[in-house]
Amino acid sequence: MIARLNLILAAGVAASCVFISGCSSVGAAAGAAAAISTGIVTTNPAIGIGVGIAVQAATDEAVKRLxxxxxxxxxxxxxxxxxxxxxxxxxxxxxxxxxxxxxxxxxxxxxxxxxxxxxxxxxxxxxxxxxxxxxxxxxxxxxxxxxxxxxxxxxxxxxxxxxxxxxx
Structure with a gap:
């Protein structure tokens, strides 16, 4: 229950960061949300950081192309x-x-x-x-x-x- 609450809180914070700071930080917010979510689900922060970096890179590239x-x-x-x-x-x-x-x-x-x-x-x-x-x-x-x-x-x-x- 607490893990789900933390996941929801992390997603909410990441979403609010996206709307407040603009397009240049969408990748960072998405990467942070993915890292926190993955770290919570897998209970392994190293996997969370790896997923977060990959998500940030992919999101930044998608925003640049758009x-x-x-x-x-x-x-x-x-x-x-x-x-x-x-x-x-x-x-x-x-x-x-x-x-x-x-x-x-x-x-x-x-x-x-x-x-x-x-x-x-x-x-x-x-x-x-x-x-x-x-x-x-x-x-x-x-x-x-x-x-x-x-x-x-x-x-x-x-x-x-x-x-x-x-x-x-």
Whole structure:
């Protein structure tokens, strides 16, 4: 009975940590919950620690993959918008995911187009609004997109790193 109570308490603490601290600590919370649960069930702390480390690593990897996909959705929306515009024009972009995570909106302004033997590319400025209010602050970034067989694709790693970190 006490072991079950400890298990429920540990799971509750881990769940609350996830909601309080955000995505970066989901793996740590999941690993801690798995370690405590396994340690209680097996009465062997070494097995609990091993399971906890494995669960944390797997959860961290899953979160990184999800965030990369969500960022990619934004990059595709921005590059597609830039590809549809004439040089000098500005148009809004937006992304709405089913879960309200990494949604975004702002404007795209095409600055120039250039060609090489490999592709036609465009340099553009895009903004990301901080909220949904009409007067929300917008941060601006520069990027490039190139036209391929399947349409316009994000082509630059810099200087958008400030926006998406190393999840390009």
């Amino acid at each position: 965030m990369k996909r969500l960022h990619s959705d934004q990059q595709i929306a921005i590059a597609t918008t830039a590809g549809d515009l004439a040089i000098g024009d500005t148009r809004p972009w937006s992304v709405q995911h089913t879960l309200p995570v990494e949604n975004g909106h702002g404007d795209v302004r095409v600055l120039r187009e250039f060609s090489s033997a490999l592709a036609t590319c465009r340099e553009f400025a895009f903004s990301v609004a901080d909220g949904n209010a009409p007067d929300a602050h917008q941060d601006w970034f520069l990027a490039q997109a190139c036209k391929g067989d399947n349409g316009w694709k994000w082509a630059s790693a810099e200087p958008a790193v400030a926006r998406w970190g190393n999840l390009q």
